[in-house]
Amino acid sequence: MAFESLSERLQGILKRLRGKGKLSPQDVEAATKEVKIALLEADVNFKVVKDFIARVKERATGAEVMESLTPAQQVIKIVHSELTALLGGVNQRLSVASRPPSVYVLMGLQGSGKTTTCAKLGRLLSRQGRRPILVAADLARPAAVKQLEVLANNLGLPSFADQTAKDPVAVSEAAVADAVKRGIDAVLIDTAGRLHIDDELMEELKALVDRVHPTERLLVVDSMMGQDAVKVAEIFADRIGIDGLIMTKLDGDARGGAALSVKAVTGVPIKFVGMGEHPDALEPFYPDRMASRILGMGDVLTLIEKAERTISEREARELERKIRENEFTLEDFLGELKRLKNMGPLDQLLGMIPGFGKIKELGSFDVGERELSRIEAIISSMTREERRKPWIIDGSRRKRIAMGSGTRIQDVNRLLRQYWEIDRMMKQFGGKKGSRKKGVFRGFPSPFGNA
């Protein structure tokens, strides 16, 4: 596996501590070393990591290992809550000028996604009932003006785009003046990408900002950025000033440590995240989700909460009993999958469960949303008897089930294989703890009830 999730690594280190009352400085040292590596691999700036680790150490040393959590989870909980706090606690909205129009200047390096974000933000504001205009002040990149104009047209938004213009400051000023006349209440200015060390262009941006008095100066940051994000943000903050951050391209698999870095050094809130190429794919920023993502782990605590909300104590006991007594049927299997689905997108959800990565490693346990509906179709095409006694499903039954569910025999086979794998694993977990009462997935926070 290319990257072990932090929670798994921590569990490895802290396994031997189970049952210990308090975390010793040595335990904390070993654990924070793993945290440090995870953060660095997630591209969090090393200076930020250093400070962060120091804080975590302080909090974790001597911390009580709560009865309900293993030491590993205790450390994760501390790391996670510190990260969330550092990322900004709660989501912050875009400010609005007391006297319209509000002016928002989007700025950043080349290729960070300013133009696309400008369009998305316009879309978002117009859906909130505001009247935005997109202003093409990137006169440097060939066809950037055209790009913004096309995007605006596609979205049915007005644009202020002059392909022959030469001076971005003049264009921006004119656009604001025009907006006042036209009763437009949000002016989104798309500026050219520039390097933070390009004096001339930074001066130009400064001049622009000085003239249009933006309500917010928004720095657009590529979430795939590495260590340099800090330097870029610092210089933009110093020379221009930043009121908000927008992290783009978070729909990929980058950990997005840059978000933490820029937030930590500038102190400016992250307001939005770009989650795809679709014009609607601009979402408010949630610090806790980002914290989980940076750690490459699931949000254990949220999962526990979600699980608690979705599954009642009684159901959890019932399920446990079934597993213990070898009565885990295909119906239960489907029920559990559905329950997982109710808790949120499945792929994210599986990521939330420490140790569940191992189940994924078993190979075929890939439960996408589409996969789930296929599984549902297959199980629904079985007779009640088949669902309860899966071992009776022979070749001809498989064929019938495949026909009935509109799937292929291979799909049915795969489902059964997955079921047997889960069944076997559950028995293992169930078996190990023997007659002890609590927790099916002992040692993991169980999705099937709070262990």
Next chain:
Amino acid sequence: MLKGDSGITGTFGVLSRITRGLTKTRTGLSNALRGILGQTSRLDEEALARIEEVLIQADVGATTTAKLVDLLSSKMTGAHSKTSANDLYSRIVSVLSEEITRILGENPGLLLTSGVNVILMVGVNGSGKTTTAAKLAYLLKNENRRVILAAADTFRAAAIEQLEAWGKKVGVPVIKHKEGSDPAAVIYDAVMAAKSRSVDVVVADTAGRLHTKSNLMEELKKCRRVANREVKEAPQEVLLVLDATTGQNALQQARVFKDAVGVTGVILTKLDGTAKGGVVVSVREETGLPIKFVGTGEGIEDLSPFDASAFARSLFDGV
């Protein structure tokens, strides 16, 4: 290396290369390592930790950095009880940059064949494919090759116009379709045009796509297949355009693009900023993909062949 890389000779070899004309590097060196190591003349834990920071900050990544630092401490144990601080800096830099240069390996340059060549430019959004395609066309044109650009980014608004503007600047024709059309069809037309006009190289700009979007990766595979159907060896090059400001995700990009479309090399863009692009060390080590060019500005001439040893040294410049 003939005389081995552990002795004084090896060090001198690198040192002379460093001093050869590169004043920027020299100031950088003294700034960075002097500043970081202070007056230390011993490679102690503290010094190693600081060197680690320099590498991490250059985006070399935690794993590769750990390996490099281990190597450094093993190569330098014992010897220097009487070294001056200055010697220590030079030695550290030479050991590390030698190793990094070794990992980065030879730059084979573009491997073109006779007849029509197709170069596919691929990469995530905003890495600089369009600009780099134009720069590459310019570079090839200056080598007296007949070049055309193919505007196969049919997705991003005005990407075609952007490439056309570059085409005019460079003075090469641009083959295009309408926005939203099939990129593979653009490639097909470009290859056909190349055949009939006896063009040597088709440089094809493709739409930016995150490597996690499997449908978009399929689209790129189709571009590849179409080129391959028309010219047996094509695409001769599939170049992954990596933004130097990218952190560890670049590794994932390289892995996935390589698996999906058979990337043959990497172009590292935006090296004119303060980002070092150190992640390419891991990219090369893990995927074996050579770094072929670097982009160093917005001008048409700002693309040059990748020089591993200069790059390795630059990681230690002015931190």
